[in-house]
Structure formats: structure tokens, C-alpha cells
Amino acid sequence: MKGEMTRLVFLPDRKTFILLESPLPPEELAAAVLRGQWQPPIPYGVEGQRSFHVTQQGQVVVVTVDEDSLPAMRPSAALSPRQLEVLQCLVEGLNNKQIARRLGMSERTVFNHQAALKHSLRVNTLAQAAAVGTMLGLCQPTSCERGEV
Numbered sequence: 001m002k003g004e005m006t007r008l009v010f011l012p013d014r015k016t017f018i019l020l021e022s023p024l025p026p027e028e029l030a031a032a033v034l035r036g037q038w039q040p041p042i043p044y045g046v047e048g049q050r051s052f053h054v055t056q057q058g059q060v061v062v063v064t065v066d067e068d069s070l071p072a073m074r075p076s077a078a079l080s081p082r083q084l085e086v087l088q089c090l091v092e093g094l095n096n097k098q099i100a101r102r103l104g105m106s107e108r109t110v111f112n113h114q115a116a117l118k119h120s121l122r123v124n125t126l127a128q129a130a131a132v133g134t135m136l137g138l139c140q141p142t143s144c145e146r147g148e149v
Contacts, residue, residue, distance in 0.1 A: 004059070010040055011064045011131040022061075029061050030054045055134065058093070064135050066104075077120045079138065086113040088139045091131045 005021040006029050014016070022029050032038050033054050036075065040063075055062045079087070084104070089099040096114075099106045114126060121132045133139045 007060045009060060009062045011062065011128075012040060012134075013065070017125070017127050017131070026056050026059055026061050030056050033061070033063055040065065053135075055093075060093075062131070062134070064131060079120055083113050083117050083120070084138060086110060087117055087129065087133045090114070090117075090126055091134060091139045 006024055006026045008022055010018040010020060020041075024032065029038070033052055051065075053064045055064075062092060085103055086099060089102060094102065096107045096110045099105075099110045103110070114129070117129045117133075118124065118126070121129050123129050123132055124141040130139075
């Protein structure tokens with residue numbers, strides 16, 4: 001739609017979540033980040049010292065620090081197969097009701113799995129859980145590969 005802004009979610013580390021907007025369509029914004037034409041806001045932009053991983057979820061572009069430039073991050077406990085399914089649903093942007101429907105469980109059970117996820121991934125929010133899960137390769141978001149749009 002004309003005039004609609006693309007949201008860019010920048011996750012410079014496992015505790016920081018920065019929401020920005022761009023007039024570029026999501027595909028163009030993702031490509032610009034991969035070409036190095038986008039720099040993160042100060043103090044997170046240290047030119048030449050960080051490379052980024054870009055994923056796209058509809059009208060949202062998520063930019064994380066490339067795994068090679070992150071310190072080793074490991075969950076405090078292994079995630080169950082069901083927790084991994086809930087994490088995947090979170091990354092896809094589903095709310096608790098949609099997750100419950102998709103996975104055939106109650107919303108309360110979804111909430112309990114989310115609490116366990118946050119604890120295991122050592123984060124405070126579901127957005128951080130989705131970011132860390134993506135960085136650790138525990139879930140599969142729609143990805144924009146380098147050189148592809």
C-alpha cells in the first residue's frame with residue numbers, strides 16, 4: 001500500500017529491541033541492509049565491526065547481529081519439542097489464541113510454554129525470546145539471503 005511504512009526491528013544483542021520505520025518496501029529495505037547501505041543507530045553502529053542477518057516477516061524486517069560476531073549463547077536448558085513449536089509460532093507473529101489453535105492446546109498451556117522459553121533462553125520478553133531463538137537457529141523465519149530479494 002502506498003504511504004505505508006516498513007517496520008525494522010533491530011536486535012543488537014539479546015536484551016535490546018529497537019523499533020524503527022522506513023518508507024522503503026520490506027524487500028528493498030532488507031536488500032539495503034545486506035548491501036551495507038544501512039547503519040544501526042548510535043551507539044550500536046560500529047562500522048566495519050558487525051555484519052547483520054536479515055529476516056523478513058511480512059511488512060517487518062528483523063535485523064540481528066550475524067551469529068559469527070556474537071558471543072556464544074546457549075539456552076540454560078534444552079527446549080522441548082513443544083516449546084520449539086511455540087517459539088516458531090512466536091517468530092511467525094502469532095498471538096496466544098492463534099498458537100493455541102494451531103498446536104491444539106489451551107491458551108494457558110501456551111502461556112506456560114512461553115514462560116519456560118523465556119527462562120531457558122534467559123530473556124525477559126517474548127520478542128527477546130523470538131530474537132534469541134532466531135539467532136541460535138532454533139526456529140526458521142522467512143529469510144532474505146545475501147544477494148536475493
